[in-house]
Amino acid sequence: MSHSPVPTPGGGAVADDGTTRRPESSSTTTDGADGVITSERWGGSTWAALIVLCGALFLDGLDVSMVGMALPSIGGDLGLSAGTLQWIVSGYVLGYGGLLLLGGRAADLLGRRRVFLAALWIFAGASLLGAVVDDGTLLIVTRFIKGVAAAFTAPAGLSIITTKFAEGPARNRALSIYTATGASGFSLGLVFGGLLTEVGWRFTFLVPGPLAVLVALAAARFIAKDAPSEDSHGHYDLAGAATVTGSMLALVYTVVEAPMRGWGDPLTLIGFAASVGLMAAFVAIEQRTAHPLVRLGILRSKHITHANVTAFTVFGGYVGFQFIGTLYLQDAMGWSPIETALGFLPGGLLVAFGAPRAGALIDRIGTPRVILIGMSAFVVGYLLFLRAGSNPSFLSLMLPTMLLVGVGFALCFPSFNVQATNGIEDHEQGLASGLVNTSMQIGGAVVLALVTAVVSSRGGGEGTAGADGVLDALHPATLLVSGVALIGVLSTLAVLAPRLGRRREVAPAIGAD
Numbered sequence: 001m002s003h004s005p006v007p008t009p010g011g012g013a014v015a016d017d018g019t020t021r022r023p024e025s026s027s028t029t030t031d032g033a034d035g036v037i038t039s040e041r042w043g044g045s046t047w048a049a050l051i052v053l054c055g056a057l058f059l060d061g062l063d064v065s066m067v068g069m070a071l072p073s074i075g076g077d078l079g080l081s082a083g084t085l086q087w088i089v090s091g092y093v094l095g096y097g098g099l100l101l102l103g104g105r106a107a108d109l110l111g112r113r114r115v116f117l118a119a120l121w122i123f124a125g126a127s128l129l130g131a132v133v134d135d136g137t138l139l140i141v142t143r144f145i146k147g148v149a150a151a152f153t154a155p156a157g158l159s160i161i162t163t164k165f166a167e168g169p170a171r172n173r174a175l176s177i178y179t180a181t182g183a184s185g186f187s188l189g190l191v192f193g194g195l196l197t198e199v200g201w202r203f204t205f206l207v208p209g210p211l212a213v214l215v216a217l218a219a220a221r222f223i224a225k226d227a228p229s230e231d232s233h234g235h236y237d238l239a240g241a242a243t244v245t246g247s248m249l250a251l252v253y254t255v256v257e258a259p260m261r262g263w264g265d266p267l268t269l270i271g272f273a274a275s276v277g278l279m280a281a282f283v284a285i286e287q288r289t290a291h292p293l294v295r296l297g298i299l300r301s302k303h304i305t306h307a308n309v310t311a312f313t314v315f316g317g318y319v320g321f322q323f324i325g326t327l328y329l330q331d332a333m334g335w336s337p338i339e340t341a342l343g344f345l346p347g348g349l350l351v352a353f354g355a356p357r358a359g360a361l362i363d364r365i366g367t368p369r370v371i372l373i374g375m376s377a378f379v380v381g382y383l384l385f386l387r388a389g390s391n392p393s394f395l396s397l398m399l400p401t402m403l404l405v406g407v408g409f410a411l412c413f414p415s416f417n418v419q420a421t422n423g424i425e426d427h428e429q430g431l432a433s434g435l436v437n438t439s440m441q442i443g444g445a446v447v448l449a450l451v452t453a454v455v456s457s458r459g460g461g462e463g464t465a466g467a468d469g470v471l472d473a474l475h476p477a478t479l480l481v482s483g484v485a486l487i488g489v490l491s492t493l494a495v496l497a498p499r500l501g502r503r504r505e506v507a508p509a510i511g512a513d
Helices: 044-078 082-110 112-130 136-164 169-199 202-206 208-222 238-261 266-288 296-300 302-332 337-365 367-387 394-421 426-459 466-512
Strands: none
Touching: 044 082, 044 112, 044 136, 044 169, 044 202, 044 208, 044 337, 082 112, 082 136, 082 238, 082 426, 112 136, 112 202, 112 208, 136 169, 136 394, 136 426, 169 202, 169 337, 169 394, 202 208, 238 266, 238 426, 266 296, 296 302, 296 426, 302 337, 302 367, 302 394, 302 426, 302 466, 337 367, 337 394, 367 394, 367 466, 394 426, 426 466
C-alpha cells in the first residue's frame, strides 16, 4: 500500500497516519481569498463565530449531564420505574445516534448555517416543553426530540469549523478549543445538575431552553451564510437515508433494551438482525446510487477509520465508567449528588484547561501519537479504580483516576476530531463530522448497555443493584471499560507500527552511507 500524503483542501497533505503536513508558510499566512482562516491570529468576527459554535456544544454537554443528576428526583416525583427512567437518557441517545449521519449530510446539502439554526430552535422548544410536562412518556418524547436536534447541530457546527479553518495549526487550535468547551459543559453540568435538582428537577430541563435561544440569536448574527450544495436539488438519496437511519435506530434501541430483556431474548436477536439487514441494504443502495448519502470510499482511509474507532472507545469507556462510578459513590457509599459531581469535577477541569493546548502537541508529533498517550492514560486511570472498596478515599482513589481520565480526554477528544476531518473535501465535512459523532454515540450506547448488564446480573433484577450488588459489580464492570480503552490503544499501535517499521528500515541505510 502506498503511504504517500493525500492532498487536502487547505493546501497541506495528510499522511496515512493522520498527520497533517503543511507548507512552512502556513503559520504566518493571513486569511485566504476564499475566506478560509489559515493564520493562528484571529480577528473579532472569527472569535465570535467560534464562541457561538462552542456555545452550542457546551449546551449539549450541559444538558446531558444535568438531566443525569436529576433522574432520582424525576422518578420520585412522577412515579417512574428504573426502566422508564433509563429512557430519559436513552431516548436522547436514540435520537442523537440514530440520525447523526442524516444530520451531517443535511448540513452538506442544505447549508450548514441553516441546519444549525433550525436545530437550535427545535432544541430550545423541546427544552421548554420538557420543563412543564407531567407525563413520563411525554418527557421521554421531548428528550428524543432534543437528541434529534443535537444530531443536526453537532455535525453542522463541527463542519462549519472544519470548512472555516484550514488544515494545520489554525484548525487544530480551533478544534482543541471547541472540544474543550464541550467537555467543560459536560463536567459543569454535573455540578449545575446537582444544584438545580436541590431547587427542583424541572429547572434542569428549563435552563437549556433560554440558553439555546441566546445561542441561536448569536449564531444568526455571527455565523456567515453558506450556499446549499449544488447536489441539494433532487439528490437526497431518500432510500439510503431511510435504511441507515433505521439501522442506527434499531441498533441503539436494541442495545439499550438488551440488559432488561436479555441478550439471548428473541426480540433482542431480531433487533440486531434488523440493524444488520438494514445496514446491508444501505451499503447496496450507496454502491448503486449516483448521489449517495455516504460515499463509502471515505471509510477506506486508514486514519479516518482509526479516528472513528478511538471515538467509539473513548466515549463508550467513559460513559460506562461514569455510570458505575456514580452508582458506587451514591448507592454504595452514600454520597449526595453534589458530592458525586464534585468528585468527577477534577477531570473536567483538566480537560477545560488542557484541551485548548492539545493543538500545539498535535502539530508537533501528529494525532496518532497524541491519541496513544491519551488512550494509555484512560487504561491506567480505569485500572487504578479497581482499588475501590467499602472505604473510598477521594485523594488516593478518585483524584488519581479522574486526573488520568482528564488527561485522556484532553488529548484524545481534539485529536480524533482533527484526524476524522483531515483530507476531506469541504462538501463532505458534514459527513465526516457525522461519522465521528455517530461512533461516539454508538460507543456510549453499546458500552453502557454492557455495563448495565453486568450491574443487573450482580444486583439480581431490574432497577438499582443495591450497595452489595454495586460493590460486587464494580470490578468486572471496571475491567470491561478498561478493555474498551485498551482496544483504542491497540488500534493506535496498529496505525503507528508501519510508520515505525519504515523508520527502522531507513536508519541502517543512512548509517551505511
